[in-house]
Amino acid sequence: MSHVVIIGCGVVGATIAYELSKVKGLEITVVDRQPPALASTGAALGVLMGIISQKTKGKAWQMRQNSIQRYETLIPELETITGRKILFNRQGIIMLLPEPSTSCSEGDAGILQWEKLQEIRESQGFSLEIWDKAKLKQICPQVDNDKIVGAVYSRCDRQVDPTALTLALVDAAQHHGVSFKFGVQVLGIEPHPLPPPLSRGGDTEPHSLSPSHERGGGAEKYCYQLETTEGKIAADWFVVAAGLGSSLLTAQLQQMIDIRPVLGQALHLRLGYSLGNPDFQPVITGDDVHIVPVGAGDYWIGATVEFPSNKDEIPPNKELLESVRQQAIAFCPDLAKATTIRTWSGLRPRPEGRPAPVIGKLPGYNNILLATGHYRNGVLLAPATADAIREMIVHNDF
Numbered sequence: 291m292s293h294v295v296i297i298g299c300g301v302v303g304a305t306i307a308y309e310l311s312k313v314k315g316l317e318i319t320v321v322d323r324q325p326p327a328l329a330s331t332g333a334a335l336g337v338l339m340g341i342i343s344q345k346t347k348g349k350a351w352q353m354r355q356n357s358i359q360r361y362e363t364l365i366p367e368l369e370t371i372t373g374r375k376i377l378f379n380r381q382g383i384i385m386l387l388p389e390p391s392t393s394c395s396e397g398d399a400g401i402l403q404w405e406k407l408q409e410i411r412e413s414q415g416f417s418l419e420i421w422d423k424a425k426l427k428q429i430c431p432q433v434d435n436d437k438i439v440g441a442v443y444s445r446c447d448r449q450v451d452p453t454a455l456t457l458a459l460v461d462a463a464q465h466h467g468v469s470f471k472f473g474v475q476v477l478g479i480e481p482h483p484l485p486p487p488l489s490r491g492g493d494t495e496p497h498s499l500s501p502s503h504e505r506g507g508g509a510e511k512y513c514y515q516l517e518t519t520e521g522k523i524a525a526d527w528f529v530v531a532a533g534l535g536s537s538l539l540t541a542q543l544q545q546m547i548d549i550r551p552v553l554g555q556a557l558h559l560r561l562g563y564s565l566g567n568p569d570f571q572p573v574i575t576g577d578d579v580h581i582v583p584v585g586a587g588d589y590w591i592g593a594t595v596e597f598p599s600n601k602d603e604i605p606p607n608k609e610l611l612e613s614v615r616q617q618a619i620a621f622c623p624d625l626a627k628a629t630t631i632r633t634w635s636g637l638r639p640r641p642e643g644r645p646a647p648v649i650g651k652l653p654g655y656n657n658i659l660l661a662t663g664h665y666r667n668g669v670l671l672a673p674a675t676a677d678a679i680r681e682m683i684v685h686n687d688f
Contacts, residue, residue: 293317294683295516295525297476297539300331301452301672302661303531304459308368309676311466313684318468319525320460321518323475323535327456330533330668333554333636335592336452337573337580338670341416342383342444344407350645353674355414360673361448368458371465376458377451377584379573384430385442386576386621404442419443432566432622433574449573449582452669475519476535478542479528479658481511510656513543527683529659530652533639536662545653549663551637553604555611556592559628563587579617581625589625591618594635595666606635640665647671649678659683 294310296303299322307320338361340354365378390400401420408418419442426433426441433441460470516523530536533549540547564571564587571583582590594610611633619625641648641663648663659682661675 291315291317292527292683293319293525294527294529295523296320296529296531297516298322298530298532298535298662299326299456299460299470299472300329300531300533301327301334301456301459301669302331302533302664302675303529304456304463305672305676306529306531306661306679307468307470308459308463308466309673309680310683311463311468313680316683318463319523320463320468320470321474321476321516321523322470322472325472326460326470327453330636330638331452331456333556333593333634333638334452334669335556335580335582335590336450336455336669337383337575337582338448338450339383339444339575340670341411341418341446342385342442344403346407346410353671353678356674356677357671358446358448360677361450364673365450365455368455368462372458372461374454374458374461376454379449379571379583381570381572382443382445383447383449383573383575384426385444386426386433386435386438386574387440387442388577389437389439401440416446417444419445429570430566430574432624434623435621438576438621443572447573450669451584455669471518471520476532476539477517477519479513479539480515480517480522481513481543481655510654512656513658527657527659529661529679531661533662533664533668534637536639536648536660540652540660543652543655543658545655547648547652547660547662548642549639549648550642551598551604552640552665553596553598553606553635554593554638554666555596555606555614555633555635556590556594557611557615557633558584558631559589559591559615559625560631561587561589561624561628565589565622565624574621576621577617579614579621581618581622588631589628591615591625604637638665638668639663647675649675651682 299320310318340358345351411418421441423440537549574581598604646663646665648660652658661679
C-alpha cells in the first residue's frame, strides 16, 4: 500500500484527498496548520466561470471543461455520502456587456468575439446566449444601467459555496478512511538520493529505481519523510497544495516555487427580497464585479484585486471595497437598499513569472507533486487538479 501525504486542506487539497480516497491501495493523510477552508478558499465566492471564459483550447480550456462537468456529479455525490447540503447554483452566469471601449474587462470582448466564442462552445457541446439590451431587461429587470448594452448568458456555468464544499469533501474523504491532521505545522520534507525501505502493510523491501528516477544523467531525489510539529510522517508521495505556504516549503528543498499574495475583499449584503425574478437567480458579473445570490434575499458582492505594495503585506483597502459595492449598485440599483451583514478578505496565491496554476512534479524530486498557485481559480479548477494528481500517482506509482 502506498502512502500519500497532502500538505494543505483548502478546496484543492480537500478535493485531491477525496478523489484519491477512491483509489484502491492508497493510504492518505492530509496535514494543515489550521482547520479546513480558512485561507483563500474561505474568502472565495465560488463563481465557476468555465464556459464563459475566453479559453478555448489547450490545457487551460481542458481543465475548465473537466471541472465544470465533474461538478455536476461531484455535488450530489458528496451530498449523498455526507448528508450535507451544499449551496450549488445551477442557474448559470450572466456577463454584462458594456458600451464598447468603456472597460478593459473580459466583458468588453466585443459582440463579434462573443459570437465566435458562441460558435466554438456550440461545437464543444455547451450553450452560450447573447442577449441584446431589451432581452436582458425582460429577463433580468434588476439590471438598470444605461451603459450596459446587453449580456452573455452561460447556462452551463455554476457557483458553489467554497466553505460548504470543502467541509463536505473532508467529511466524505474521512468516510473513505482519509486521515486529517489539523493544527499541525509542516517543518520540512527530508530528501534522500534513493527510495529507502518503508513499511507498507508488511512490505519492507526497498523500491527498485525505475528509469523515471534519472534525468540528465543524475538521479532525482526521493523524499521519504515529512517533519511536523507532531513528529515525522513517512510516505511515498507528497502533494504540496499549500497555496502561499508552498513557497517556503519548496525553498527548503532548493527548488522554490515563487507564490505571491493578492488580496481580495468581498461583502455579504442582505436585501430581504430577491432581485428581479425570484425563480431565476443566476450570478451576475460585469467589470470584474460579481453579484452572487446565496438565498433569502442575500447576496455576496466581490471581489477586489489588491497587490502588495510593501513586500508581502497587503492591508485591506476600504475604498476599493466600497468601489466594488458601488459598482454592484450601478448594475442593480436595488442593492443600495441592502444592509451589509459582513465583509471579509483573503489572500489568493498567484505564481510569479509563470501561469497559474502550478501542477506537476517539483523539479529535481521524483515523488513531490505540486498542486498550488491557482490564483483566482482554485474552486473552479479543483476537480481537474485532483484528476491530474491522481493520474500522476496511479500511473507513476513505484
